[in-house]
Amino acid sequence: MLDISELSHASGFPASKLRYYEEIGLIRSVGRRGLKRLYEDEVKARISLIALAQKGGFSLLEIKQMIGVEGRPTIDRSALLEKADELDVRVRELTNLSNGIRHIANCSAENHLDCPRFQRIMRVALAKTTGRRNK
Amino acid sequence: MLDISELSHASGFPASKLRYYEEIGLIRSVGRRGLKRLYEDEVKARISLIALAQKGGFSLLEIKQMIGVEGRPTIDRSALLEKADELDVRVRELTNLSNGIRHIANCSAENHLDCPRFQRIMRVALAKTTGRRNK
DNA sequence: GCTTGACCTCAAGTTGACTTGAAGTGCTAA
């Protein structure tokens, strides 16, 4: 059991953010000591997971659906697997982007977009992208 | 040479977004036909790159610094390599997250955060994260 | 030459994810 300042300290999230997450139902407190919220230790893992998923480009709403209220997702298995696939596509793209950036850092071409090697890298990076729904 | 509707169609970006990008200096038009903007073909690659970098979690400002105005970055080599490193860290995290999500989809535990296998996956996913500046 | 329609500008509105501020509350220690 931790109060909000302990959780804040442990997670590196400001208390305002934790209150906000609780407000939108991403985390929950299990009671109060006085008027202070009390959190279970488990919440720490939950918060780490949320932070991670955010880096993956998921919105808080998507994350809520994926991890659910009690650690059980509120969306179905196939939707979850779809998210994982999405993530894998992104991972491949970002790997290529990383290579592209490294190339820009090292290449001496006037305009990197004109450099054939860079173009090849980007062609690869984007090849996997075709066919994606565009929001 | 393409006008904005052609570019919009080719890139899948709404015209409003293209105008916005031009306004903030991320892309540029090379002239007008009447009052319609004219873009060079090169802009298509630039837009793809922007979209890709955004997926990598970079802000439009960061992207502008990385690819610059004429295809030359406005930040230095070491800063670029740092961005690439950042991206590599993220790639590893997201790979683990993907595994975590797949596990949630398949695991039958009551609460996934309690599942030891899931915990292990997340521990790995987050292990690489320690030491990162937290904004 | 006149209408039409796709573009234009510029200001204001929207959304997601928070933060900030003002005013209140209740353990804790003197």
Next chain:
DNA sequence: TTAGCACTTCAAGTCAACTTGAGGTCAAGC
């Protein structure tokens, strides 16, 4: 028992990244 302080709520503010809307303009086809 009273002061202090860390928490509380709730409304409003902020920021990035766009979108929307009102009112204007120009080339093209009738």
